[in-house]
Amino acid sequence: MTTPKRNPFDPSRRARVWCAVAVGVAIAAGLFSAAVGANLVARWVESLRWDPFDSAELAHLREEAMADGFSDEAAVERIREFERTLREEYFYRGRFARMGGWMLMGGVLVFLVSAKTAAACLRRAPAPPHAGGVEADGGRAARAARWAVVLIGLALAAALAAVAAGALGV
């Protein structure tokens, strides 16, 4: 008994492989984008605390040099060198952020394209959904919606009352 040869170009098989590749790429691109995004946000938070033009060490060096009337050439050179380091750091951070921005954008684009491809190939043919459930009972659905609207209304009233009482600090 011989097993029939599987056609390697079987469309359904190709579709399955294509789908698996798209899912894998989407996961990888998603993780990559999340990592780059987290790194950028972390750098940004750090940059809020770091001001190269407000360095305590630089101010100290300047004060020392000023006390000598900037006559000590070595001290002046140290200030120049330190300032240059700070500027290099500043521009490095800018380059880092710019490169990170491009990498994030590329990662997100790859993620979107592969995720949409994966979603498209995993999509099933349209079929009528099962009848029944809450949706089939118009009365129950409308009642649930009315209660939800009442809750939102109460929340809005509470927000207005809080503003009136000055609790929200507007």
Next chain:
Amino acid sequence: MKRAILLTVIVLLAAPGWAEAAERSAQPPPAQFETGYERPTVENPLPRADVFEYVDVAVLVAAIALATVLALKVRRRAWIFLVMLGALLYFGFYRGGCVCPIGAIQNVALALGGGYAVPAFVLAFFFLPLVVALFFGRTFCGAVCPLGAIQDVVLVRPVRVPGWLEHALGLLPYVYLGAAVLFAATGAAFVICEYDPFVSIFRLVPLLHTESLMDAVRGSMNMLIVGAGVLAIGLFVGRPYCRYLCPYGALLRFFSRASRWHVTIAPDECVQCRLCEDACPFGAIRKPSPPPSLSRSAGKGRLAAMLVLAPVLVVAGLWLGARAGPAMARVHDTVRLADRVRLEQAGKVEGTTNASDAFYATRRPVEDLYAESAGLVGNFVWGGALLGAWVGLVVGAKLVSLSVRRTRTDYEPDRATCLSCGRCFAYCPKEQSRRAGPVVRDTLYSRAGGEAQPEPTQT
């Protein structure tokens, strides 16, 4: 027809590049130096030429017209998607999300408050989509709005939001609209622009060319993170900002309800196959009405109760809003300054602020400032009352609407919430039959032993 559409789509897609090239050519040529000195690149952007405002309006008109034809006549999602991409590139990434009809609400509200003349092109941006929605539905939302487009592009696997939640969250755009109009009309703030989640993303791309990205986005980094969060939700919930926040969408809903030539799911008669039931990722397909669970008299009683409740809610909102007015007035710079100066004059705080220093430097009498502040607080009391009444009206009207018995026999798009995106067409077998054309259709029917069907009429 198809060639004309293709040409227009290509023009729309090329619009950002063309507009940038045109703007560059509008700059003066560099001066010629004999010394070998090379003029450095100009770092500061030149003011935008006035003519480009009209270019923006022309692109808006073309894009809305095209989107309307594609949604109502051609009925092809792929073409609508292409127009949407073009609009995203032009109005979003090239124009940086400004000017847009959503923000134009505030310009119009400020003009209604007095002392401000709205530029003609801003008025065009505000009214054009509304006029189109009045006749053809929300084709602007479906294919032209850059905020909608960026959310549509990222939608990967839509989940269905339960009906009750959809109804409840659907109230928020009206509240946001009321608050935005109040703050804009009183000159306090343009909150829609300030809290626009996507403008930072649109402007991020040009900023990638600058030397210091961090400095450039520092001011709006919070909104950038909010925007990224909204887009992350948008992977699974179709257009969350449009459905649950957009104040302009609230206006468009009003106008779209009356649209005479709105898109339909089936090109002619609905065959009730139910295939389209889950086609819409925005929950905008209304199903045939289920049999009523209450007797007619009980239904009427509940409706009457809601009709009585609605004015009560309006009055309650009016009272609560008026009480909140003075607190809301503190959003206004002048009111805040007057409060600060009053505290400084009374010696209740130590030192001064930059704003109070600047005020003292003007040598303006303090009484003038207090009088102006009192006038503004009075405006906010009235405005707050109107905002509260508006919120009460919206909640009351929704409760009444949910108590009205509907008699719907077919699956049809909800004229208020449907964005005319064209996704539902592909699910309809009648639409497939229309696309197949008369020859193919007749062949299919004759093979099946049936008679040739008449040509369906397009709507």
